[in-house]
Amino acid sequence: MTMVEAIRSTLHNEMAREERMIMLGQDIGLNGGVFRATDGLQAEFGAHRVVDTPLAEAVIVGTSVGLAAAGMIPVPEIQFSPFAWQAWHQIAGQVARLRQRSQGRHGMPITIRMPFGGGVRAPELHQESIVAQFANVPGLKIVCPASAADARGLLASSIRDPDPVIFLEPLRGYRMIKGDVPDGDHLVPLGVASLVVPGNDVVVITWSAQVEVARKAAALVAAETGATIAVLDLRCLVPLDVAAIAAIVDQCGRAVVVDEGPLTSSFAAEVIATIQEECFYSLEAPVARVTGYDTPFPTGLLEDGFVPDVDRVARALRRTLDARP
């Protein structure tokens, strides 16, 4: 099953399971979403539960706050993640805070879905990775599945979670990522990283579509060097599985962190800061980061140079393996 189909069918299951769930967003109804992630859901559940909204992100998120307070389970969609900026004051200033502001009365069981990441040559402001900006907002959980099965398990957990979740779907993975997906009620807990490739010499830590890039780079460099190279899929940036990070870095002594966003103040920096706090005495080499650059996400002809690819991750792996302890 493709990732988009895993998402669609999970949304379907959750809608069937929980009548208080409501989906809202631009073009998610009749059109089934610009990536068909909501295809057929309006026909099945009605236009009052799968709602085509006006073109206004702040009110999509802002009404979700009120819907939640009224006892609904809102699952809004932002068509492309940089358009979450139009709703930033509602996300960072409201969604993330209403529970505390009301001391628990108004929980915000909102899951804001949005695609992100490079690789499809869309116009600007479609493919940016802004995870680090979300991650700096206390009160949000941030979930980034890398496989079709995790898309199901993490999406179901996110929707059922009583806290607000930013659910990031990899744009180029919608159709490219395929895999078996457990039937029915498959739940993956939030905050548990997955060691998708075990290894002892160095670990690549990443999430979402970059997990596949990491796997390939790891295989390539492992074949070249004979090293065993682990890949850790964080799955969630918040809650961050610090224990899993610490365990594998302590074991390997070397790490590379891959992040599609720009370098400065990237989430990769957070991972590195955490590593050096937790694993300082087991580190044998500086932790490398492979990220985008401190430039806007490039236009189509140039984007391949920006998004971390197998070549760049492999080079970082070689450099990290070669570094003297």
Add this chain to the structure above:
Amino acid sequence: MTMVEAIRSTLHNEMAREERMIMLGQDIGLNGGVFRATDGLQAEFGAHRVVDTPLAEAVIVGTSVGLAAAGMIPVPEIQFSPFAWQAWHQIAGQVARLRQRSQGRHGMPITIRMPFGGGVRAPELHQESIVAQFANVPGLKIVCPASAADARGLLASSIRDPDPVIFLEPLRGYRMIKGDVPDGDHLVPLGVASLVVPGNDVVVITWSAQVEVARKAAALVAAETGATIAVLDLRCLVPLDVAAIAAIVDQCGRAVVVDEGPLTSSFAAEVIATIQEECFYSLEAPVARVTGYDTPFPTGLLEDGFVPDVDRVARALRRTLDARP
């Protein structure tokens, strides 16, 4: 001179110097700004150059983009930094990009002024430090003076800089920070950190109002332990003075980074990631970070527990000095 007076007089000087400069924001005119940072400027330069706008941050920033394209030098004010979220799409998606989008035709010599930081017991959404969110937006410069003299020198440089600058003024420092300010055309270049206290054993790296906290903590722990403790004032987060950071960390081998924002994805994480990239082999202890917590900025009765203070920085210094190499 207080910091707010240094800012006011510098705005005055720049307005007098450059007739294309225009200031716009809420209550900056007749009222002279809620902190009096623009007091008297409308009377002197006229209501067409010191403009009281409607209560709408996105259009304050959005018109600044157009004003800049029309050849003006806009200096908008956001009344409190979290209200920049209302304009986030214009700041991150537009101000930071128009130069590249137009390949240099539409430079954005915009300086967006705003106060930030804790310590004055204001209602929520007034005191948050959101520097890490700004820093993750390529195309912005981020300037945070810690002294009255730097407020003048950095503000003048920011206004004259052809690139967009987020100019962050420490809320609790407006009146508390005082010092001599050079007369007239005092410029401090953007991107040059200042070693405000030299030292050899450990360095505290910070910016804005926390520089004073760092100084006090450094003095305290130095007196206790006999260690010499340096304090590096970054002054600008972008451009980041990586060379200055590397030099002092290489020299001391130990560092503490202080940031008023929440822990996760803080700018402190970026500083630490940079340090471990640049200085891995000279580090003798994990770099400590002293930040806020992963909670919303607390209400008045509780905020003292959140904002890093002398006690917390001192504890981090002691722990870092004690760590085995």
Add this chain to the structure above:
Amino acid sequence: MTVVESSAVDLSSWPPERLRQMLFDMVQARRNSERFFALQRQGRAGTSAPITGQEATVVGAAHALDPTTDWIVPQYREQVALARFGEEVLATHCLYNRGHPAGSAYPEHVRVFPAQISLAAQIPQALGLAWGMQLRKEQGVAAVFFGDGSSSEGDFYEAGNFAGVLKAPLIMVLVNNQWAISTPTSKQTAAATFADKAKAFGIPGIRVDGNDVIAVHDVVAEARTRALAGNGPTLIEAFTFRMGYHTTADDPSRYVPEDQAREWAERDPIPRFTARLTNAALWSEADSTEALRRADETFDRLFAAAEANSPMPDAFFNHVFANPPQRLLDQRHAFNEGREQ
């Protein structure tokens, strides 16, 4: 746009106790503001935003609502005037004023939403509440308060526009007190009236004399009837005046013209309604004295309770999440350890 004033309305159809209660609530509201202000000047209370001059708007609207079914979504100035929704509103607001984390934590049965500082952000939220009630087939409305200043924010327009599409049971009370801190409405908009903005949403827009508590009550009641009948939202511009400070941190003498202040002092809603009820033999000077006495008694009791309520230093770690991440638990632990050192 319809403009409504009530001078012609016959009070005899009103239950006398309701009229007296409205005046009492207005007197109490002002008294609360004065008390917060004085305590702030003494260093015992935090920043506050007085309701002085706008009591008729808030009290009139609140009395047109049913506290058991309807929601009030305030900005930050109305809380002192919401006695209709229970004494708990003021009790909680005393905590708010002190910077207590529970300062917007109204008890479950009090249908008042937390105070909003991010201006206009409450309007989409109120729409969501109204829409949610509609979806859940609950008979109720959401009434959202916001200022003339807030009406310049995109959130107001996005919400008004979507509300029109949804025909949600929403009442938008735009409190035009003619100032947003130091910014007069002439700099806020060129629209002929704020009520005119309803045209952009395809919904009714009504301008009402906001210093006339009966008029306000009636237009809100009418909007409520319309909303409950499924006929959608209403934008109500309550035209009033902020008679005092924006907040305790403000100095209006810098910008409010003296003439305007004088003119509006004469239109003060409290003497006005007092005179009306006195003429109708429903109120006496003794009532005014008694109203103040009761207001003070209530305020003293609630503020004292708030002063006695000290949060634990680590209380800001509460309620960030229902299921807090381990990392946050660790931070709380470290915080508490640090404090114990």
Add this chain to the structure above:
Amino acid sequence: MTVVESSAVDLSSWPPERLRQMLFDMVQARRNSERFFALQRQGRAGTSAPITGQEATVVGAAHALDPTTDWIVPQYREQVALARFGEEVLATHCLYNRGHPAGSAYPEHVRVFPAQISLAAQIPQALGLAWGMQLRKEQGVAAVFFGDGSSSEGDFYEAGNFAGVLKAPLIMVLVNNQWAISTPTSKQTAAATFADKAKAFGIPGIRVDGNDVIAVHDVVAEARTRALAGNGPTLIEAFTFRMGYHTTADDPSRYVPEDQAREWAERDPIPRFTARLTNAALWSEADSTEALRRADETFDRLFAAAEANSPMPDAFFNHVFANPPQRLLDQRHAFNEGREQ
């Protein structure tokens, strides 16, 4: 709100060459869209947003402006129809289509602002441009295009409202093509018309038949006169129809009712204006053939030039800053080293 149609307008007062040029521009605009579309299907071009059906709106407006003094601030669909502002617009837009970093880099003398993807964000920017010209005492206006969908964003309202206050020389052209991707206007707003939204700003709002190039021209010209006289902005709703795909990535058969598509095919602005000019003996079939030929010739030439223009792989480091930080220079260096390995 005024509704304008032009059937009554006498064309004899118009210079024939201007009329012919407008029709030519319309034919070329559609042809450009068709060419981009076909090339995308062949894998030679990127995503594009056809102007088909809306040519009269853009061409009529552009011809009411003076390219030497006025700015056009487009959304993303108008660029193929802006020949009035110079061939460079299409030349640059060919680069845009290919994903070239210079795809919005119009030459200095071309007063067209970069394409906007973040919907409605261009409207405050256009206001800033207009305001800037006003402050600098330049005689010119800014005309901003945006869709019915974009009109739901806060940026539209915030800008319209502030424009009213500033009385800035701004012309807001709201292109109501009845769809925002798959969202019909009935889900976008309950306002009677989009022109009605001008009431919220206290400015004139005019609805014009957007498929009538003369009518569009005239209302824009009138708005321009008003703006230059210092009488402020105008909101113009051009009522038209998106006859084809939202973009090359879209499938309108999923949502556009067949009836509507049929009805509007009959109101196609190009046959309509062709018939009118033909009746006035100003156009012939040969002209249509020649127009297409010239359009193709231009397109071929400009697209070929764009195809031949390959940016350096590190070009995305250009123009981030005027004074790039050392850190960015280091990143560029590392990027180039990596590539050389």
